Amino acid sequence: DAMVIQNPRYQVTQFGKPVTLSCSQTLNHNVMYWYQQKSSQAPKLLFHYYDKDFNNEADTPDNFQSRRPNTSFCFLDIRSPGLGDAAMYLCATSSRTGDVNGYTFGSGTRLTVV
Amino acid sequence: GQQLNQSPQSMFIQEGEDVSMNCTSSSIFNTWLWYKQDPGEGPVLLIALYKAGELTSNGRLTAQFGITRKDSFLNISASIPSDVGIYFCAVQNYGGSQGNLIFGKGTKLSVKP
Numbered sequence: 001d002a003m004v005i006q007n008p009r010y011q012v013t014q015f016g017k018p019v020t021l022s023c024s025q026t027l028n029h030n031v032m033y034w035y036q037q038k039s040s041q042a043p044k045l046l047f048h049y050y051d052k053d054f055n056n057e058a059d060t061p062d063n064f065q066s067r068r069p070n071t072s073f074c075f076l077d078i079r080s081p082g083l084g085d086a087a088m089y090l091c092a093t094s095s096r097t098g099d100v101n102g103y104t105f106g107s108g109t110r111l112t113v114v
Numbered sequence: 115g116q117q118l119n120q121s122p123q124s125m126f127i128q129e130g131e132d133v134s135m136n137c138t139s140s141s142i143f144n145t146w147l148w149y150k151q152d153p154g155e156g157p158v159l160l161i162a163l164y165k166a167g168e169l170t171s172n173g174r175l176t177a178q179f180g181i182t183r184k185d186s187f188l189n190i191s192a193s194i195p196s197d198v199g200i201y202f203c204a205v206q207n208y209g210g211s212q213g214n215l216i217f218g219k220g221t222k223l224s225v226k227p
Contacts, residue, residue, distance in 0.1 A: 004156075040219075040220075042220060043217050045214045045215070090157075092156070100145055100206060100215075101159070105156030106156050107155050107156050108156050
């Protein structure tokens with residue numbers, strides 16, 4: 001089935017050690033989003049790619065970066081994870097901005113920082 | 115920034131009971147969405163609402179888009195144990211990154227068999 005796949009499902013990293021989360025999609029969607037969801041909170045958008053165009057949210061810390069080498073893959077890089085970065089990271093895709101029906105979330109990667 | 119006020123925060127009900135939750139905003143939005151998130155999973159779209167006053171059903175779920183375009187509610191009839199999860203309302207944010215979603219804080223639903 002076409003879907004959005006996030007790897008790994010669970011990631012433990014050391015304080016300050018760079019970590020990369022990955023997202024792949026078989027939907028051929030133009031747009032890929034990264035959301036951060038802290039415990040008992042709503043998902044919050046970090047940034048998104050429209051094709052190769054990167055769009056950063058104004059309040060996303062510089063510690064968070066992203067790469068999209070091709071249509072199918074998108075990575076979230078956390079350069080120096082702090083304890084406050086422990087969260088569920090959700091990848092989502094849509095065929096175009098504004099397409100809510102086609103908006104598909106992955107299962108998320110739960111990041112623990114020790 | 116823009117915020118959605120979702121209530122209640124949590125509900126603990128008996129199987130078979132009906133459930134109602136709602137979401138309000140101080141701003142007008144043209145699209146309201148309801149998602150369900152199971153533990154350890156990503157949100158899944160339940161219902162999308164595009165027109166003020168619109169009432170839409172999806173099985174035992176019914177959602178309405180408020181006439182003022184500042185609120186929405188979700189009803190679940192005859193709840194069952196698999197209804198357990200967190201329900202989020204969401205709107206599309208046209209003011210910021212076009213197409214991204216703003217979520218409410220969620221309603222955590224627990225169903226006692």
